[in-house]
Amino acid sequence: MSGVRRVALIMVFSFVFLSLGLVYWQVVKADTMLDHPANRRAVFLQERITRGTIFDRNGVVLAQTKVIEDRKVRVYPQREMFQPLLGYATVKYGSAGLEAAKAETLLGFNDISFIHRLQNVFELDRQGNDIVLTLDYGLQKVAYEGLKGKEGAVVALNPQNGDVLALVSQPSFDANTLEKEWTKIINSQGSPLLNHAFAQFPPGSIMKIVTSAALFHAGLDTTELYSCQGSVIINGQTITEQNHKVHGWVNYDLAMAYSCNTYFAEHGLEAGLQSFIESAAAFGFGKQIPFELYVPISSLKNGEPIPSHLDPNLFAASTFGQGQVMISPFHVALITAGVANNGKIMTPKLIDRVLDSKQNIIYESTPEVWLTPLSEAEAAKVKNGMILAVNQGTASPGTIPGVQIAAKTGSAEPGGNRKTHAWYVAFAPAEDPVIAVAVLVEHGGAGGEAAAPIAKAVIEKALKMKEGM
Amino acid sequence: MVYSITLRFLTLAILWTGLGVLKLENMLNGQFFWQAAAFSVLVFIGIFIEYFFGYTGDKNLLPVVQTIMAIGLVFLVRVNPALAEDQFVWANIGLVLYYFIVFGLRDYRKLEEYQYLWGLAALILLIVTLIFGVTIHGATSWLRIGHLSFQTEELVKVVLLLFMASYLDNNKELLRIGTAQVGRFSLPDKKTLGPFALIGVFVLGLLAAQKSLGTALVFFLLIIFILYMVTERPLYLVISVPVMLLTGIVGYLLFGHVRLRIATWLNPWVDSTGGGFQISQSIFAISGGRILGTGLGNGIGAYQIPHADTDFIFAVIAEELGFLGAMAVICLFIVLVMRSFTVSVRATDRFGQILAAGIGTLIGVEALIILAGVTKMLPLTGLPLPWVSYGGSSMLVHFMLLGLLANISHSSSLTFRDAPIQRRIGGVLG
Numbered sequence: 046m047s048g049v050r051r052v053a054l055i056m057v058f059s060f061v062f063l064s065l066g067l068v069y070w071q072v073v074k075a076d077t078m079l080d081h082p083a084n085r086r087a088v089f090l091q092e093r094i095t096r097g098t099i100f101d102r103n104g105v106v107l108a109q110t111k112v113i114e115d116r117k118v119r120v121y122p123q124r125e126m127f128q129p130l131l132g133y134a135t136v137k138y139g140s141a142g143l144e145a146a147k148a149e150t151l152l153g154f155n156d157i158s159f160i161h162r163l164q165n166v167f168e169l170d171r172q173g174n175d176i177v178l179t180l181d182y183g184l185q186k187v188a189y190e191g192l193k194g195k196e197g198a199v200v201a202l203n204p205q206n207g208d209v210l211a212l213v214s215q216p217s218f219d220a221n222t223l224e225k226e227w228t229k230i231i232n233s234q235g236s237p238l239l240n241h242a243f244a245q246f247p248p249g250s251i252m253k254i255v256t257s258a259a260l261f262h263a264g265l266d267t268t269e270l271y272s273c274q275g276s277v278i279i280n281g282q283t284i285t286e287q288n289h290k291v292h293g294w295v296n297y298d299l300a301m302a303y304s305c306n307t308y309f310a311e312h313g314l315e316a317g318l319q320s321f322i323e324s325a326a327a328f329g330f331g332k333q334i335p336f337e338l339y340v341p342i343s344s345l346k347n348g349e350p351i352p353s354h355l356d357p358n359l360f361a362a363s364t365f366g367q368g369q370v371m372i373s374p375f376h377v378a379l380i381t382a383g384v385a386n387n388g389k390i391m392t393p394k395l396i397d398r399v400l401d402s403k404q405n406i407i408y409e410s411t412p413e414v415w416l417t418p419l420s421e422a423e424a425a426k427v428k429n430g431m432i433l434a435v436n437q438g439t440a441s442p443g444t445i446p447g448v449q450i451a452a453k454t455g456s457a458e459p460g461g462n463r464k465t466h467a468w469y470v471a472f473a474p475a476e477d478p479v480i481a482v483a484v485l486v487e488h489g490g491a492g493g494e495a496a497a498p499i500a501k502a503v504i505e506k507a508l509k510m511k512e513g514m
Numbered sequence: 515m516v517y518s519i520t521l522r523f524l525t526l527a528i529l530w531t532g533l534g535v536l537k538l539e540n541m542l543n544g545q546f547f548w549q550a551a552a553f554s555v556l557v558f559i560g561i562f563i564e565y566f567f568g569y570t571g572d573k574n575l576l577p578v579v580q581t582i583m584a585i586g587l588v589f590l591v592r593v594n595p596a597l598a599e600d601q602f603v604w605a606n607i608g609l610v611l612y613y614f615i616v617f618g619l620r621d622y623r624k625l626e627e628y629q630y631l632w633g634l635a636a637l638i639l640l641i642v643t644l645i646f647g648v649t650i651h652g653a654t655s656w657l658r659i660g661h662l663s664f665q666t667e668e669l670v671k672v673v674l675l676l677f678m679a680s681y682l683d684n685n686k687e688l689l690r691i692g693t694a695q696v697g698r699f700s701l702p703d704k705k706t707l708g709p710f711a712l713i714g715v716f717v718l719g720l721l722a723a724q725k726s727l728g729t730a731l732v733f734f735l736l737i738i739f740i741l742y743m744v745t746e747r748p749l750y751l752v753i754s755v756p757v758m759l760l761t762g763i764v765g766y767l768l769f770g771h772v773r774l775r776i777a778t779w780l781n782p783w784v785d786s787t788g789g790g791f792q793i794s795q796s797i798f799a800i801s802g803g804r805i806l807g808t809g810l811g812n813g814i815g816a817y818q819i820p821h822a823d824t825d826f827i828f829a830v831i832a833e834e835l836g837f838l839g840a841m842a843v844i845c846l847f848i849v850l851v852m853r854s855f856t857v858s859v860r861a862t863d864r865f866g867q868i869l870a871a872g873i874g875t876l877i878g879v880e881a882l883i884i885l886a887g888v889t890k891m892l893p894l895t896g897l898p899l900p901w902v903s904y905g906g907s908s909m910l911v912h913f914m915l916l917g918l919l920a921n922i923s924h925s926s927s928l929t930f931r932d933a934p935i936q937r938r939i940g941g942v943l944g
Contacts (some may be wrong), residue, residue, distance in 0.1 A: 048743035050873045053855040055739075056878040060848050063882060064841055066889040070801045071837040080802035083783070086802050086814050500706060 047093040072122075072514055097151040097173035099131060099143070102208075102397055105182040106133060108144070121220045126189045127180070128217040130338075131150045139240065139352075143176075143395070146338050148407075148419075150174050150399055152221045173400035179208035179397045179410070187506040188213040191499035196487040198242035201253070201395060201503055204382035204472060204481040206412035207391030211503060212375075214241040242276045243340045245371040246485060249457030249492070250304045251468050252366030253426055254380055256313050258324035259364075261423045263316035267297035275361040277307040280357040284310050287456060287491075290398030301430025302438030304454060306365045313364030318355055321364065328380050328416035329390065330372075335415060337395045338392070345373040360368075366457060377470060378483035379415075384427050385451070385472035388419030432475050442497035445505055449475040452500070466487040469496035473504045519560050521577035522693055525584050526554050526782045532588030532810060539811040546591060549602035553587070567617045571923030572857055576612070578850045579916055585843060587900030589831055590656040592605045593651045593816045603905040608913035615917025629680035633713040635673045639666045640720035641839030647724070651896065653770070664906035667721060667729045671876060672914050674717060674733065676896045679869040682712055682744045686864065690745040727765075727772070727885075732879050734758070739875045744868055778894035795819045796826055796888050799833040800840075807836025823894045823904045828888050832859045843902075844885070851878040857923040866922040873915045 070078070078084060095117065099108040107127050111120050119134060121127070121451030122302040125359035132142015139442070140148060153173040164262035165396035170335055188199040188211045201211035218230045218237040227336035230237055260267060273292035276285040286292065292303045322345065328330070331350035334340045344350035348371045355363065362368030375393075392415040419427065434440035440452035444470055456466030482500045489495030533550055536542040557580055563569075583605055590598040625632075643666040648656040656663040685706050690774040698878040714737050721730035738754040741747075765772040774789055780796070782790030792843035799815025802808060819826045832840035854874025861867040877900055884899050 048746040049855050049858050049867075052739050052743050052871070052875060053852060056851050056855075056875070056882075059878075059882050060844055060851075063885055064844055064891065064892045065835055066930070067832065067840050067844075069796060069887060071804050071832070071840075075801045078798055081783070081794075081798065084802075085818065086798060192649040220745050285816060353598065429671070 048421045049078075051495070062324075081490070086371040088255070092172040092447065094152050094173050096134065096144075097153070097175040097228050097400075097402075097418055099151075100175065100177045101180045101182040101185070102178060103182065104177075107178065107180075107182075119220070121436045124184070124186060124219045124221065125217045126213075128220055129214055129238055130242075131220065133139065133223050138224065139228060142209065142240070143338065147176060147396070150176060153401070173414075174407065175291065175400040175404075177212065177397045177400065179203075179394050181510070183510060184211040184506055185213060187502050188212075188499065191502050192484075192486070194243065195489060195508050196495075197485040197489065198240075198244075199478055199482065199484050199499060199503065200378035201241050201380045201482045202378050204270040204385035204391070204478050207265065207382070207393045207415070208397070208410075209393055209395045209478065210507070212242055213396075214239075228260055238328075240338075241485070241487070242375045243373050245336065245341055245343070245373050246466055246487070247368075247370055247457040247459065248366040248372045248377060249455030249466065249468055250306075250365055250468055251377055251380075251453055251455040251483075252370055252372075252456075253301065253304065253309050254365065254384060254453060254470075255325050255328050255330075255418075256309050256316075256321065256364045257297070257301070257427050257430070258327065258423065259316045260312050261419075261426065262324060262402070263320040265312055265316055268386045270294045270296055270390045271305050271308050273303075273305050276308075276351055277311060277359045279310060279314065282358045282361065284361060297426070298328045298433045299438075301427070301453070302433040302436075302440075304439045306420065306432070309364045310361040313392050314357065314361060318360055322351060322355075327416060328383070329376060329416055332414045332416075334376060334393065336375075336377070336393050340373055340375050343370075345370055345377050366455060372481050374422065374485045377468070377485070378481060380418075380479035381453075381470040381472060381483055383416070383418055384424050384431070385422045385478035386424075388424035389414050428475060431471075435471075439493050440471070442506075443469065445473065445501060445508075448473055448508060450504060450505075451478075452497070453476040453495070456491045459488065464490050467492045467495035469493070470502045473506060473508065480504055480513055515565065516579070518564065518573060522561060523558050525577060525580045527556060528581060529553070529588060530586035531760045533591065535810045536588070536592055541811050542591060544597065546595075546602070548671055549599065549606075550587075552606055552608075553602060556606055560609065560613065563613050565616065569616070569920075569924055570927040571616075571925075572853055573856075574849065575853055575916060575920055575923070578846055578853070579912075580844065581847050582850070584899045585831065586772065586827065586899075588810070589827055589834075589902070590823060590904055592811055592834075593827065593830055594904070597823050598869070600906065601904050601909070604909040606919070608909045611910060612913045612917045613919070616920045616924065617796045619921055621915070622707065622869070622918060622925065623865060624864060626680040626683060629677060629684065630709075632673045632677035632680065636670045636677060636718070637713065637716055639670050639673070640664070640717060640724070644724055652738060653726045654895070655726045655729070667724070667726055668907040668911040670717065671733075671911055672918075673878065674713075675869060675872045675915070677738055678737070679711065679865050679872055682740065682868055683865045686709075686744055691874050692810070694890070701862075705823070715827075718830070725771075728883060728897040731895060732876070732883060735883075736872065736876050739879070740868065740872050742918075743834075743871050746793075759811075775893045775895075779890065782890070790821050792893055793890055796829040799892055800889065803833035803836040803840070805831075805837045807834050807839055810834050821896075821901060824898055824905060825890055827896075827903050828885055828899055831902075847878070847881045850874075852879075854919055857919055857926070861922050861926045863926075866926060867906060870919055870922050870944075875917050876915070877912070890896065 050157055096110045101107055106122055108131050109120050110117050118267055125353045128263050129142055132144040134140035134144040152172045179484050192199055193212050196215055199213040202209055216237045242366045273295055274291055276283055276289035277323045285305055292305045295308055297307055325345055332344055342350050346352040359368045363370050380388050388457045393414045394410040397410055398406050401407050431453050435444055435450055441455045450471050450473035451472035456465040458465050467486040469484045470493045472478040482503050484496040484500045486495040556649040556673050566923050590601050611906040643657055647654040648658050650656055655665050657666050718734055738750055743752040778790040778793055782794040795818045800821055815830045815833045816822050819829055822830050849873045854870055858867050858870035861870055880900055899904045902913045
């Protein structure tokens with residue numbers, strides 16, 4: 046019966062064809078299917094795996110999964126203080142913040158090495174990885190208490206290694222009661238779910254740090270005196286000083302100290318558009334900040350982060366941070382830290398290390414330089430201007446007895462008839478900075494009044510902790 | 515002897531490792547220990563029975579099936595522990611039935627004498643089911659006697675195979691050559707083909723009336739393949755293609771549920787929460803297994819896929835054991851089907867040859883159709899995967915078929931040994 050052999054062949058070929066079908070689904074299409082919206086695998090796995098704990102740099106618990114009455118509950122012991130940075134992870138409303146961005150790490154999905162998978166095959170009670178943040182509970186608390194009741198953001202960095210020490214956004218919410226109060230939260234004033242540290246605002250006079258670089262690069266003599274008349278007409282547009290002050294004869298240092306708009310507008314134009322745009326790019330405008338969370342790209346012009354052309358009026362306004370310049374408080378903090386760190390901006394780090402369920406370190410952050418917008422000498426010049434601003438200029442409300450700090454204020458017009466956004470950036474001690482802070486109080490008025498006390502409190506706390514160590 | 519013992523040990527190692535893992539994962543309470551112990555004892559007793567009766571047939575058939583069954587039992591315990599308790603009972607009864615058929619049935623050739631009775635029995639079984647049967651999941655294919663319900667179409671598989679083998683053995687030449695000329699083709703005359711075609715058409719028609727479309731498809735392919743194997747006329751294979759297409763089109767136009775099946779097969783994602791739910795969940799489970807699988811007890815298919823204990827159990831296996839495990843199961847089926855064909859080729863009588871090839875074809879076609887359905891390569895037709903899916907009827911009937919296969923293998927090996935050399939060669943060629 047040779048028919049038997051042929052039918053046998055047909056059978057074998059059919060089975061081989063069938064196994065090709067398995068290859069298609071299990072190898073070729075495996076990832077596509079995992080991402081399919083109707084596929085509930087990820088949700089199921091999350092319910093079965095215990096999410097890792099999130100700690101601050103000293104081991105204070107920020108988020109933790111506890112078993113309460115046989116149910117896994119995500120608990121945030123610090124309530125509002127670290128929100129919306131930490132975010133949430135719920136079945137009903139999805140996830141946000143760090144809980145969303147680092148979900149794979151917290152659930153332990155990131156290391157799918159062959160050996161690891163083999164080990165996991167018969168291991169049931171899965172535990173995700175723990176994340177130790179660079180945040181410091183003490184600093185975060187001071188910043189949070191300072192900003193509470195206002196709208197805005199505080200970002201504190203270690204300028205030497207890029208560690209994010211505090212990141213506060215107000216208003217915030219309590220993720221413990223998120224599901225219960227969802228409608229209330231999303232309808233309340235000031236967008237509590239939005240991280241204001243990553244939202245964009247006009248920088249106002251803080252931008253003068255960037256413009257300074259343009260002056261240096263163009264080779265302008267910064268010791269030369271300039272007469273500030275209180276206002277100047279450029280290309281038919283009148284540029285005025287804040288509160289119509291007349292600063293008189295100023296050089297670069299004094300212009301920084303008094304935050305003289307006309308000096309920077311005229312010298313910026315003299316340095317040239319090319320120099321200004323290149324300096325902005327060197328400080329990270331138009332670039333994606335390499336960070337664990339998404340930070341929008343800072344831009345000089347609407348829809349064109351690094352424009353090929355700016356008309357003279359817009360250019361003049363941009364030199365002191367008005368016009369269409371938009372930047373996040375987080376990026377402002379990085380720029381400040383760059384000045385503090387001799388012109389080198391370190392890559393910001395929020396995650397210090399990741400520990401697997403057996404407390405083995407599976408990731409540890411290492412400091413790396415992101416950008417070098419200023420040379421050491423140029424950074425020293427900007428620093429001197431900022432020191433003078435503290436000692437005899439607009440930034441004096443931030444003065445701390447016994448410690449030299451360097452700072453810059455900003456009062457940015459948000460458009461319309463609303464109060465200006467208050468900015469205050471600072472680092473200390475000026476000679477060897479251990480902390481750089483950026484504070485934004487939305488519609489807070491002048492930077493020296495609304496924002497400076499918060500920055501001062503954070504710096505004092507940081508210096509006290511440094512002494513205690 | 516050593517070989518047989520080794521294979522049994524491997525099989526039981528799979529069973530106990532699987533149950534052990536489930537126990538460690540707290541998915542199992544103690545109730546399965548005695549069930550599994552009884553199963554293990556029956557598996558080992560088989561070695562002594564084979565030795566005692568001097569079994570000289572194929573030594574791989576039973577161990578392969580027992581391995582398939584061990585995997586099936588472990589997964590049934592994992593998917594539905596309540597049903598798994600029953601399944602263990604059926605597995606144990608099935609093993610006893612197997613030993614009884616291999617060693618109790620003196621001469622399978624006697625079965626050939628009842629050829630028309632078998633055909634008639636097939637029809638009666640199906641008609642009785644259609645009239646008195648119980649409808650479960652849309653198909654009227656269960657007969658209920660007291661607490662037990664039996665899926666008659668499973669038993670029809672045995673009687674229909676016996677009918678076909680005996681009928682074709684008696685009329686082989688006529689079917690092969692053909693006496694009536696139609697155009698360029700010579701077809702068998704009415705007298706020869708008539709009874710065979712009549713019973714075939716009736717069986718398929720009754721199954722369609724019961725809405726057991728999957729089983730009807732299996733029987734259709736079985737009839738075609740057997741006709742081809744016996745007559746070696748490609749004509750029968752060629753004819754089957756337009757017949758299948760035509761039936762499919764008629765079915766598509768006539769029945770709403772056939773249209774739905776086809777639509778969800780072509781694009782299950784459109785309605786992945788409604789009609790396409792089963793197949794899309796099956797695909798999610800299979801694709802989630804990747805190469806190594808999620809590990810036993812770690813998949814989501816067992817909770818997500820409807821009928822994960824019957825038609826879709828392979829999707830759960832493919833998820834939790836991955837591509838490697840799924841291929842292992844497929845390979846076991848390939849080995850089983852190939853061994854059946856080997857038994858067929860070695861059989862010394864035509865009845866045995868046809869019967870063995872028919873059993874191999876049946877098991878192969880069943881496995882292929884349900885596996886192709888679960889992996890979305892064919893429209894889904896509900897069928898149990900032999901020895902793996904939950905179901906007492908299927909389990910017992912497939913053990914009967916395996917028993918017949920082993921019996922043929924045993925008998926032919928005896929005849930083989932006793933026969934003079936010339937006949938032995940003739941036996942292989944003939």
